[in-house]
Amino acid sequence: TYTGEGNRDIDFLGKAITVKSENGLENCTIDCYGTEEEPHRGFYFHNGEFQNSVLDGLTIINGYPPNPGSGNPIGGGGIACYNAASPTIKNCHFSGNCANAISCQEASPKIDNCIITENYSSFGGGIGCPNNGSPLIINCTIARNIAEIGGGGIFCCSNSNPSIIDCNISDNSAVSRSGGAVYCMFDSYPTIINSKITGNYAGFSGGGLIGSGTPLNPSFIPVVTNCIISNNTAQNGSGGGIVSWYGHIKNCIISDNTSYYGGGGLA
Numbered sequence: 358t359y360t361g362e363g364n365r366d367i368d369f370l371g372k373a374i375t376v377k378s379e380n381g382l383e384n385c386t387i388d389c390y391g392t393e394e395e396p397h398r399g400f401y402f403h404n405g406e407f408q409n410s411v412l413d414g415l416t417i418i419n420g421y422p423p424n425p426g427s428g429n430p431i432g433g434g435g436i437a438c439y440n441a442a443s444p445t446i447k448n449c450h451f452s453g454n455c456a457n458a459i460s461c462q463e464a465s466p467k468i469d470n471c472i473i474t475e476n477y478s479s480f481g482g483g484i485g486c487p488n489n490g491s492p493l494i495i496n497c498t499i500a501r502n503i504a505e506i507g508g509g510g511i512f513c514c515s516n517s518n519p520s521i522i523d524c525n526i527s528d529n530s531a532v533s534r535s536g537g538a539v540y541c542m543f544d545s546y547p548t549i550i551n552s553k554i555t556g557n558y559a560g561f562s563g564g565g566l567i568g569s570g571t572p573l574n575p576s577f578i579p580v581v582t583n584c585i586i587s588n589n590t591a592q593n594g595s596g597g598g599i600v601s602w603y604g605h606i607k608n609c610i611i612s613d614n615t616s617y618y619g620g621g622g623l624a
Contacts, residue, residue, distance in 0.1 A: 358386045365389045365397045365420075369444070371404035378414035382450045382472075385414065391421030391434060391455070398422050398454075399435050402442035408467055410444040412436070420454040432478065432485040433460030438492075440464070446471060457481050458502070461490035461517070470496045477503045480540070481512025482529060490517040499526045499538075507531050507567075508540030509557060517545045524552040531559045535600070537589055541568040541577045548580045554598075555587050562594030562624070564614060568601055579604045591616035596624030 359365075364387060367376075378385030391397040399417035402410065420434030433439075434454030436446060438461050447469040451458035458476040459468060461484065473483040482502030486492065490513070499510045509529030513519060526538045534540075537557030541547060545568070554565045565586050568577015579601060586598045586609060597614030598621070599606070611622040618624075 358388055360388045360390055365399060367400045369400070369402055369404065369406050369410050371406055373407070373409040375411040375413060377411070382414050382416045382448060386416040386418060388418050389420040389434070391419055393421060396421045396423040398433055398437060401437050402444045402464070402466070403437070403439040404442065405440070406442045406444045408443060408445045412444060412446045412449060414448045416450040416452070418453045422456050422460075431460065431462065431487060432457040432481070434476065435459055438462070438464035438466045442466070445469065450474070451476060457485035458483055460485045460487070461492045462487050463489045465491045465493070467493045468495070468497060473497060473499045473502065475501050479505045481508040482510065484511045486511070486513040486517035486519055486545070488515045488517065490519070492519050494519055494521045494524060496523045499524060500528050502529045504531045505533060507534045508536045510538045512536070513539070513541040513545035513547060515543045515545065519547050521547060521549045521552055523550070526552060526554045526557065528556045530557070533560045535559045535561045535563045535594065536567040537564045539566045541579070546578045546580070549582070549584055551583045553585045554589065555585065557589045559591050560593060562591045562596050562616070563600040564589030564591040564597045564616065566599045566601070567596065577601055581606045581609055584609045586610070586622070587612045587614065589614045593617050595620040598622040600624045
C-alpha cells in the first residue's frame, strides 16, 4: 500500500509511459487519504496524453479531488482526465473515491477491464463525463456506486458520448433523482452494447437509464444493443428500465423492472 507525497496526485506530464503494478491490483494499492480539508487524488491526466500513456493493474482508494475553484476539473477522486487527455486505464480497481472514481471532462480515455465499486458523488458515482467527455468503457464492472442526485454508475452531460461495451452495471443508486445506472443530459448520446444493467435504483425515474429533454428537443438518444436490462427500480417515477423520448433499442431483454407511475420496463 502506497501513501503520502510522491504516491498520489501523480501527473504523467504528457509522457507516453506505462505505470504498472508488479503483481496485479490485489497487491498494489494507492491510498490517497483525500479529504475535503486535504484533497488528494490518485492520478491527473491533463497534458494531452494519448492511449500510449498507460495505467495498469492498480487499486486506487479514498481519493477526494481538489475544490473546483483551484482550477482543476470537477470530479475524479481516483483519476481525473482533462483537456483532451485520453490515456489507457486498464485492470484497475477503484473504491471509496469521492466525486467520481474517474472523471472524463473534455477527455476520452480508454477504460478497460476495470472494477469500479462503492464510490460516491453528487452526479456519477462511478464515472463522470461532464462537458465533451466520451470515454470507451469496455469489459468493466461498475457496481454499488452512489450518486446523491443522478447517475449512480455513469453520468454524462453536455455533448458527452461514452461507448459502453461488455460491461456489468449493477446495484448502483441515484438516491434523490434519476438514472440508477446511467444518466445523460444536454445532448449526450451513449452507445451501450452487450452489457448487463441490473439491480439499479433511482429515487425518482429511470432505474436503469434516463436522459433529460422533451419530445421536440431530445437530449438523450441512446443506442442500446444486445443488452439485458432487468430488476431495476424507479421508486417514485416512471421507467423502471429506461426513460427516453427517442432511441435505438435492439435485441435487448427488458424484464422485471418496476416503477411507481408506469412504464415498468420502458417509458
